[in-house]
Amino acid sequence: MEIYNGWLIVNSYYNPAKFNSLYRVLEDSAEKAGLHFSKWTSDQRPTIVGSQAKEPKPSFVLFWDKDIQLAKTMELSGLHLFNSANAIALADDKMETALKLAAAGIPIPDTIPAPTCFPGCKRNPDSAERAAKILGWPLVIKENKGSFGAQVYLAKDKAEAARILTHIGEHDCQFQRFIRDSSGKDLRVTVVGGKAICAMERHAASPTEFRSNIGAGGTATARVISPLEEKLAVDAAAALGLDFAGVDILMGRTPEERYVCEVNSNPQLQSTIDTCGINPATNIMWHIRSQIKSAE
Ligand SMILES: Nc1ncnc2c1ncn2[C@@H]1O[C@H](COP(=O)(O)OP(=O)(O)O)[C@@H](O)[C@H]1O
Ligand SMILES: [Mg+2]
Structure with missing residues (x-):
């Protein structure tokens, strides 16, 4: 198998322990798909706006940061980013996300x-x-x-x-x-390359808490999703142009009442791995590999 070399770009300043284990999961999964990357913090690849990347250029950049200006500068220099700068920008700003999803006819909370x-x-x-x-x-x-x-x-x-x-x-x-019926619970669907890979239902840490984030102490169980939930997750990732995404879906009273709450361009993977027994990083790496090959 031909090996492709790339960069993993991570934030310079925000480096809690859980992010270091995430980077290891990404590196290990990359090796399995014949991708090899060197990890750089966002201050280690200073690039002049408008300059071309020096040869040999990496075949891909896994951009695990939200530094939109750096991402755009890298793209302008000729590098291929996953996710793209524009997709990260749309996902990282919840108002931009709402505008894009509403324009695509995807239901969101008013x-x-x-x-x-x-x-x-x-x-x-x-x-x-x-x-x-x-x-x-x-x-x-x-x-x-x-x-x-x-x-x-x-x-x-x-x-x-x-x-x-x-x-x-x-x-x-x-x-x-x-969305009262979704208080304290939501769905997290992981989408890679236009496919819903796995899903979990998340529950808030306490009965008085309406937010179900795992990072805020919530718990999760693996969940089979309905065709509607799958379609919403896949359509939301596509509307923002994301190669991979963690899509949060709120649940109304009936199974038909679903809303896309938020779309994450750099989803936490460990809770998905622990809950669903599936490692989405493997799918991400094979997706990147297929994109590099089709661009050749
Ligand atoms: N409109 C809403 N109605 C009910 N619950 C919501 C609503 N918006 C957010 N939540 C809850 O708050 C959590 C965090 O909101 P979210 O928009 O996903 O922000 P974050 O980027 O911090 O995860 C969601 O997972 C959900 O449990
Ligand atoms: Mg969220």
Whole structure:
């Protein structure tokens, strides 16, 4: 089997232990698919915007960071990124995701962009009250950028929304309808190369917690998904142009009521491996290999 050499780009600053074990899973899985990569932190490959990558160019870059400017600079220099810079940018900003999914006709919870708040200005909770007139209380307030549920909030009334908005400050955010039947649970579907590889149902850490992120203490069980759930996950990844993705789906009262909540371009893999007994990194690597070969 011909070996392809590539780079794994990871964030320079954010390196908790669980990320180091994730990088090892990626490296081991790559070797199995005949891909070999060297790992670089995002400060180790300084590139002049508009310059061409030096030969020998890596055959692929597995870009496990959210540094959109670096990703775009690398693509402009002629490198082939997985996921692409544009796809990561769309997935990393929950408002961009909502716009793309809605434009593609994919159901999402009703979402209203919160007004931009310039540095030094103070947010006005009237905006939340107006949104809640349409979406109802409690109101989900989400920062457009965030992970592990840490920047997702639930406001029961205007006073709580005011406190949340003060905390969010100038970060961009959105108001969203609370999908009550999905409180404390959701589906995480892993999609690679246009196929749903596996899925798990996640449950929140406590009965009073509405967020089901594993990173926030949630638990998970493997789950067979319905054709609708599979279609939504695959369509959501395709709408954002992602080669691989972790798609969060909220569950309404009936099996037909499903909403794409969020799409992750760099999903955590360990909980999926532990829960589903499937290693999506292997699928990711074979997908990359087939893409490199078809581009040759
Ligand atoms: N509109 C909503 N209604 C009900 N629960 C929600 C809603 N939005 C998010 N959640 C819950 O909060 C969790 C985190 O939200 P998500 O948008 O996926 O952000 P993060 O990037 O932090 O994971 C979801 O997995 C889900 O359990
Ligand atoms: Mg999520």
